[in-house]
Amino acid sequence: MSARPVDPKRDPIRPGPTDSVTITFEGREYVGVRGQSVAGVLLANDVLDWRTSSTRHEPRGLFCGIGVCFDCVVTVDGQRDVRACQRTARDGAQVERQHDELPRRVEGAGS
């Protein structure tokens, strides 16, 4: 186990009670804390990668953590290109790995 939630019993911030949230990724259910992002719930369960890169077919996941790099995009409830680090996890959300055969670009980004 590497990536993981802080143990509430040993957390210096003395956390109060929380609610859980459950999402599904690649056929498995993962439980996190309500208020966490999709990336947060996956990392809390030591899932580090949820995207396959286009050219080299390599695993990717969280990188910048603040919505800038777009490395973490997933499909959530059928909607593509959702930044996992920015989208709050909703109970029952169906998260799918994204693999685009060709790199995805943004219109007008060429200048």
Place this chain on the structure above:
Amino acid sequence: MTDILVIGAGPAGLAAAAAARRRGATVRVIDSAERTGGQYWRHLPESRPAGREAVLHHQWNTYQSLRQALEFDPGCTIDTETQVWAVERRADGTLRVNLASGDVDGTRATESVVPDRLILATGAHDRALPVPGWTLPGVFTAGAAQAMAKGERIAVGDRVVVAGSGPFLFPVTASLGQAGARVVGVFEASRPSRMARHWLARPWELAGASHKVSELAGYVAHHVRGRVPYRTGYGVVEIHGTARVEAVTVARLDADWAPVLGTERRIDCDAVCLGHGFTPRLELAVAAGCELTDERFVRVDGEQRTSVDGVFAAGEITAIGGVDLALAEGEIAGWVAAGGSTADAPVRSARRARDRFTRFAERIATAHRIGASWSSWLQDDTIVCRCEEVDAGTLNRVAESTASVGLRSLKLTTRAGLGLCQGRICGRTVEQLLAGASGCTAFADGTTTDRRPIAAPLRIGDLARAPQSTETSPHQIP
């Protein structure tokens, strides 16, 4: 009454909003994040109350009072989860700011506003230099580790290596420790002699910034020394693993950051956090037409005015100076945008703080400047542009074989910087590598990678709806 739109609810934006309110303007604050506080005061959501969250933060009281002053003020509207996706200059010289709100990257409601005054406080993001293996899962920016620790209470790894340059490595190390991770080493690329020269030179200039120095010294004393090995003049030069990070190779770096042969050492770890400084988030300022400085920050005068009439800038988009500088600049920007002047008594202490922390920022920047030879740790197949998976070898070959060096044409040939992140992560690195390989210092076409017409991708459906959305003053929501 002046209507002011503030973009960014970090320290700079919040201070700007509060000062503008004190001077009598109506204010609307926009932030794409779910909560205010920016990067510095990133915190847990309301659904996760904690008795002592303050232990994760510095100046938490400042945040609480700013927030309370603004949240209960009818003259101030705060819209979180609202992204500014474009700023357009109209024929009459006014600026139209296009907003999208709702689920992040979901179907969003769009709206356009034309404020009397605009204050840009969009902050910065981490810069991470490419290293062989840096695309492996388990490699994060230092800021990502920080965001996960403060905003979600997650430790990104069990045995973590922190590497890069600058004082930001200290709070990241501290947060990782508070989240229960073992930081097995912090590797600062700058050499101790250089750091000592710039950090400690002219100590009288630091008077007044001493709490910053002691904040940093506190990190060294409590979180780093004794428990975590902190090495200066060292860097991570390769990251190993197949499906995820398993180890790193660290090496001693010379004064220009070239690895010194024979000093390599392998360290087992399951996460790596890289932070080689920060890149300002300039796209809205560039779209608004604001001039940049030679160091590529938004150029502002002593009153935080940009080169565009009615547009102000504050915080890390004008210089990387930390929270105190961001707060002081924000306060001045808000006050002046609302009709005040820097000669007014209420902003006198902000003005002094700004001057002090600007000098502090300059010495930090010099002490931790990226070394000219860092790229010698790259291998031919090291990915530089993470989105389009363009490697260092390709960039070098293209640059060497192209006579006319227009950045635009080099980018189109290599595709570097054209992916989803629009070059935010690799842009400056690609520029440096291409310029280095082609032997030029600037590009013939005069372009840079700072220009991005769209600040965040929108869904086609939302875009199609956008032009029909009504234009409003910042305070009327259609």
